[in-house]
Amino acid sequence: MISYDNETKIFHLDTPHTSYCMALIDGRYLSHLYYGERIGRSDLTYLLRLHDYILPPSERPDEMATFWDRLPHEYPTEGRGDFRETCLGARNAGGLLSLEPVLTDWKIHREKKTIPGLPASFGDNAQTLEIDLTDKVSGLALQLFYTVFQDADVVVRSAAVRNGGKAPIYLNRALSACLSLPEGKGKTLTFGGAWAREHMPVWREAGYGGTISESRRGAPGHSGQPFMGFLYDQGGLYGMHLIYSGSYLAKLDMDSFGDYRMAVGIHPDTFEWKLETGDIFYTPEAVLFYTPLGTEGMTGILHDFYRLHLIRNFKKNRPILINNWEATYFDFDKDRILSIAKEAAGLGVDTFVVDDGWFGKGRMQPSGDLGDWVPSKKKLPGGLRDLSAGLKALGLKLGLWFEPEMVSEDSDLFRVHPDWVLHQEGRAPAKCRDQWVLDLSNPQVREYLITSISAAIREGEVSYIKWDMNRMLSDAGSSFLPPDRQGEIWHRHILGVYEIQEQLLALFPNLIIENCASGGARFDPGMLYYSPQIWCSDNMDPVDRARIHEGTAMLYPLSAIGSHVSKSPGDITGRTSSFRTRGITAMFGCFGYELDITGLTGDEKSQISRQIDRYKELRPLFFEGDYYCLHPIGEKDRYQVLEIVSKDKQRGCIFFFQALSEANGRSLRVRLKGLSEDLCYEIRGKVYRGDALLKAGIFLPYVKQDFYAEIIAFKALPHPWT
Ligand code: GLA
Numbered sequence: 006m007i008s009y010d011n012e013t014k015i016f017h018l019d020t021p022h023t024s025y026c027m028a029l030i031d032g033r034y035l036s037h038l039y040y041g042e043r044i045g046r047s048d049l050t051y052l053l054r055l056h057d058y059i060l061p062p063s064e065r066p067d068e069m070a071t072f073w074d075r076l077p078h079e080y081p082t083e084g085r086g087d088f089r090e091t092c093l094g095a096r097n098a099g100g101l102l103s104l105e106p107v108l109t110d111w112k113i114h115r116e117k118k119t120i121p122g123l124p125a126s127f128g129d130n131a132q133t134l135e136i137d138l139t140d141k142v143s144g145l146a147l148q149l150f151y152t153v154f155q156d157a158d159v160v161v162r163s164a165a166v167r168n169g170g171k172a173p174i175y176l177n178r179a180l181s182a183c184l185s186l187p188e189g190k191g192k193t194l195t196f197g198g199a200w201a202r203e204h205m206p207v208w209r210e211a212g213y214g215g216t217i218s219e220s221r222r223g224a225p226g227h228s229g230q231p232f233m234g235f236l237y238d239q240g241g242l243y244g245m246h247l248i249y250s251g252s253y254l255a256k257l258d259m260d261s262f263g264d265y266r267m268a269v270g271i272h273p274d275t276f277e278w279k280l281e282t283g284d285i286f287y288t289p290e291a292v293l294f295y296t297p298l299g300t301e302g303m304t305g306i307l308h309d310f311y312r313l314h315l316i317r318n319f320k321k322n323r324p325i326l327i328n329n330w331e332a333t334y335f336d337f338d339k340d341r342i343l344s345i346a347k348e349a350a351g352l353g354v355d356t357f358v359v360d361d362g363w364f365g366k367g368r369m370q371p372s373g374d375l376g377d378w379v380p381s382k383k384k385l386p387g388g389l390r391d392l393s394a395g396l397k398a399l400g401l402k403l404g405l406w407f408e409p410e411m412v413s414e415d416s417d418l419f420r421v422h423p424d425w426v427l428h429q430e431g432r433a434p435a436k437c438r439d440q441w442v443l444d445l446s447n448p449q450v451r452e453y454l455i456t457s458i459s460a461a462i463r464e465g466e467v468s469y470i471k472w473d474m475n476r477m478l479s480d481a482g483s484s485f486l487p488p489d490r491q492g493e494i495w496h497r498h499i500l501g502v503y504e505i506q507e508q509l510l511a512l513f514p515n516l517i518i519e520n521c522a523s524g525g526a527r528f529d530p531g532m533l534y535y536s537p538q539i540w541c542s543d544n545m546d547p548v549d550r551a552r553i554h555e556g557t558a559m560l561y562p563l564s565a566i567g568s569h570v571s572k573s574p575g576d577i578t579g580r581t582s583s584f585r586t587r588g589i590t591a592m593f594g595c596f597g598y599e600l601d602i603t604g605l606t607g608d609e610k611s612q613i614s615r616q617i618d619r620y621k622e623l624r625p626l627f628f629e630g631d632y633y634c635l636h637p638i639g640e641k642d643r644y645q646v647l648e649i650v651s652k653d654k655q656r657g658c659i660f661f662f663q664a665l666s667e668a669n670g671r672s673l674r675v676r677l678k679g680l681s682e683d684l685c686y687e688i689r690g691k692v693y694r695g696d697a698l699l700k701a702g703i704f705l706p707y708v709k710q711d712f713y714a715e716i717i718a719f720k721a722l723p724h725p726w727t
Pocket of ligand 1: 330360361371406473475521522524542543
């Protein structure tokens with residue numbers, strides 16, 4: 006899969022359908038040659054245009070700045086005349102530093118390496134190319150890692166930077182990867198949105214000025230994804246997705262010749278890292294892909310890759326949840342929880358998630374108690390053990406909400422440890438949702454959180470936790486770190502989150518962590534490594550959820566998307582919809598309920614067990630099948646059609662959702678995807694040839710009804726026609 010040709014000095018990496026090639030210029034400088042559909046080995050160095058408009062340094066050593074700015078560097082660095090986005094920048098005690106890393110060694114490892122402290126893809130049948138480069142002036146030594154897997158059309162990249170010099174060096178940028186792409190008109194794909202409107206795809210013409218997607222909040226936020234895509238008008242989509250949960254930068258630049266540079270990594274604006282002699286800094290991984298099949302190809306590649314190589318045990322005991330947040334908000338106690346649980350018992354629900362407010366003094370609004378992860382005597386006088394026993398008697402397990410990264414001013418934790426709050430000396434830290442951020446760079450804080458959360462998990466025999474994060478970082482100063490490490494807080498914060506979650510999973514191997522951040526503000530590949538499911542949005546309105554799910558599922562498998570049935574009219578939109586529609590639209594993810602089911606009508610209650618049965622029957626398809634968006638609802642359209650087909654093409658389903666019916670309309674015709682041409686399929690009692698469904702299509706039901714949802718399941722039959 007990976008080879009090096011001594012003669013042409015080309016590194017050639019193959020995935021099942023793509024090739025990624027790099028060359029060494031003057032035997033020293035690592036340069037990009039080609040990424041795209043799979044090609045055989047040959048001398049591709051003509052693609053560099055050396056002698057066309059740049060000369061290699063061996064011929065014009067004084068023209069380094071010209072050479073540096075034109076070369077399609079694999080890992081561009083600061084200070085020698087590359088004026089585009091670079092991957093690495095540093096300073097030493099004497100001031101600025103320019104870098105010129107040159108190749109010193111390379112190796113091919115027959116495995117995928119882990120990354121200390123960071124989430125990372127994994128899997129057998131992988132090869133990793135390690136390329137070692139050194140900057141002789143500073144002593145910085147770089148290792149670039151490129152992994153290919155036998156069964157995935159991605160190239161996974163990361164870098165490690167070691168201070169091999171004699172004095173401390175301060176990194177001020179360390180991106181994960183850069184990709185050079187040739188000229189050609191096209192559009193960038195990024196994601197935008199807001200709270201309750203997360204993960205909306207954004208297409209923009211690529212051109213001068215480039216495209217940026219970024220977060221400087223400490224998490225990707227509601228309005229971004231650590232992702233950059235580029236779709237050529239002629240076809241062919243390239244993308245980069247960062248396995249990281251903090252501030253990120255994803256950028257596509259166009260130079261004066263129309264060539265592009267795409268780069269992703271930790272946002273340099275909120276990053277500095279001190280390297281003492283011998284210290285190593287590891288960047289997060291970036292997942293690179295190319296597909297000739299546009300967004301459909303991208304979705305298939307990423308879904309498969311994340312299910313196979315990033316989410317640990319993606320099928321692991323996923324519970325059907327009932328959550329009390331939208332049922333009670335803060336206003337609950339043990340009796341109220343058990344009264345809802347009684348209604349849920351026997352319907353197929355597995356776990357009752359007690360949301361915000363069960364701890365400390367039993368807060369009744371979003372202020373106070375964060376940090377005091379002990380059961381409230383007022384709301385739960387018998388503690389978690391008693392609550393858990395009550396639920397167990399009804400056949401339910403206990404799940405608990407935590408917001409570990411935060412602390413309230415009115416909390417025992419803050420009274421004892423005021424110095425554990427992120428703050429700048431001399432200024433009161435800014436509150437948001439009446440809370441402050443804990444300093445996770447401090448190991449004592451991390452230890453406290455692991456101990457207190459573990460105690461609650463043990464006491465309540467908790468099998469699931471919802472890990473929330475309801476504000477972004479500000480006043481990022483630490484009493485723990487020395488002055489010249491204050492710039493490390495942003496990255497150390499997220500390393501702290503990873504460490505705590507990893508330790509909790511090690512202590513409780515059957516625990517499910519569902520990450521959440523005010524809805525979907527930290528829905529990223531990094532979180533997927535720890536939590537097989539992530540809360541997608543606080544907005545559970547069926548129309549809005551269809552839009553949000555659609556954007557989220559462009560990148561993430563349905564098995565990762567937390568999705569609940571809530572009340573009508575919904576608290577966020579005020580929209581009224583039927584229980585049936587809310588149930589069907591919530592099925593395309595990790596299913597659950599989040600409403601006061603004690604107030605449902607008899608008919609609605611009876612639908613719950615039918616919905617859960619249907620969901621359980623379809624779940625293997627949703628979790629393991631190939632997903633296609635046949636008609637996007639986008640931000641404005643009136644209907645959505647999705648399709649899921651099992652890998653063996655024997656089963657599938659079509660999801661039809663009509664937000665608004667059309668006057669003087671008729672049934673919609675869609676061509677299906679992913680079926681076998683050699684099979685027939687039975688759909689609603691009628692048999693169709695696979696090729697007819699793929700090429701000619703099928704009609705969907707014609708319904709004069711707004712907010713109408715239907716799942717049409719189908720299965721393959723032996724071919725009656727030859
Ligand atoms: C966030 C979450 C909600 C809920 C509340 C509790 O907003 O997204 O689901 O848990 O916090 O305060």
